[in-house]
Amino acid sequence: MTVIRAVPIGTGHYLPERVVENAWFTERLETTDEWIRTRSGIERRHFAAEGQKTSDLAIEAARAALADTGLQGSDIDAIVLATATPDQTFPSTATRVQHAIGMTSGYAFDLQAVCAGFIFALANANALIVSGQARRVMVIGAETFSRILDWEDRATCVLFGDGAGALILEAREGEGTSTDQGILSTDLHSDGQFNDLLYVDGGVSSTGTVGVLKMQGREVFKHAVSKLTAAGHAAMEKAGVxxxxxxxxxxHQANLRIIKAVAQKMNLTDDRIVITVQDHGNTSAASIPLAMSVARTSGRVKAGDLVLMEAIGGGLAWGAALMRW
Structure with missing residues (x-):
């Protein structure tokens, strides 16, 4: 049976020029390089420059993805941009990217599921393509989390970084089997009862301020391991692999211990796991497309490879996606 698949055709990413080593924090907080590495695996991260916005990062990633595919902005039908740190309350950051890359038709919108944002955006982009509402969709994850960190909270401010990644999907025919190229399955979840485990203490309708990130790290860790394992298994079961x-x-490049614990529970060997957390920190919705782009550039992900992606973030919101290049 012939079906329409959303097939990945190119990636791109962008990291701000400023690299912040763990030593930067040890000079300002009561922490050590060893403490940060042991608990997170992070050695350095990138921070946006003063005046550099989330859209600036997203635009560079989008241009890199277009260059990777040889396409122009006018060849894209839709942009789905995942971010928890938009430029403005409205309009969407995606429309800024749309204009910057010369995409004069189609539509662009933001999606907010925090660190799970890219998985949710990918699922939405897949639905747009499968339903025939778009032929080519650019999916972007972009964040400037350095704008919402509490610099006196040593348990959280050392964990995050800024960056952007982009993936372009194109409608192509498949046979409806697990050997097809493209997105084979997605598995999405959220549960609002866990809101207080990971959140920002500000908002338009509550405080009228941006606020800063708050997290109960141990609780998030426990939920991450169990929920990501379950979502990963569900995505594979749906695809029949x-x-x-x-x-x-x-x-999602949040914490090396979480990544390894989930992989172990899913019987996935270390040599198959793409890890960039040591160099980028947790870039929230940007982390998966950023890591995917790095993996393709280095040859870790090639045509025909079956790739599993998974993430969890505030909400709690979590999910997984399975895709063949």
Missing amino acids: TSDEVSAVVP
Whole structure:
């Protein structure tokens, strides 16, 4: 049976020029490089320059993805941009990207599911393509989390970084089997009862301020391992594949211990896991597309590879997606 698949055709990413090593924090907070590395695996991260906005990062990633595919902005039908740190309350950051890349028709919108944002955006982009509402969709994750950190909270401010990644999907015919190229399955979840585990203490209708990030790290860790494992298994079951068939895992780059714990529970060997957290920190919705772009550039992800992606963020919101390049 012939079906329409949303097939990945190119990636791109952008990191701000400023690199912040762990030593920067040890000079300002009561912490050590060893403490940060042991608990998170992070060695450095990138911070946006003064005046550099989330849209600036997203635009550079979008241009890199277009260059990777040889397309122009006018060839894109839709942009779905995942971010928890938009330029403005409205309009969407995606429309800024749309204008900057010369996309004069179609539509662009933001999606907010915090660190799980890219998985949710990917699922929405897939639906747009499968339903025939778009032929080519650019999915972007972009964040400037350095704007919402509490610099006196050593448990959280050392964990995050800024960056952007983009993936272009194109409608192509498949046979409706697990050997098809494209998105094979997605598995999305959220549960608002866990709101207070990871949130920002500000908002337009509550405080009228931006606020700063608050997190109960131990509780988030426990939920992350169990929920990501379950979502990963569900995505594979929906597609009719096993973990032995997965070529690469591109997880949300939040914490090395979470990444390894989930991989172990899913019987995925370390050599199949793409890890960039040591160099980028947690870039929230940007982390998966950023890591995916780095993996493709380095040859870790190639045509024909079956790739599992998974993420969890505030909400709690979490999910997984399975895609063949």
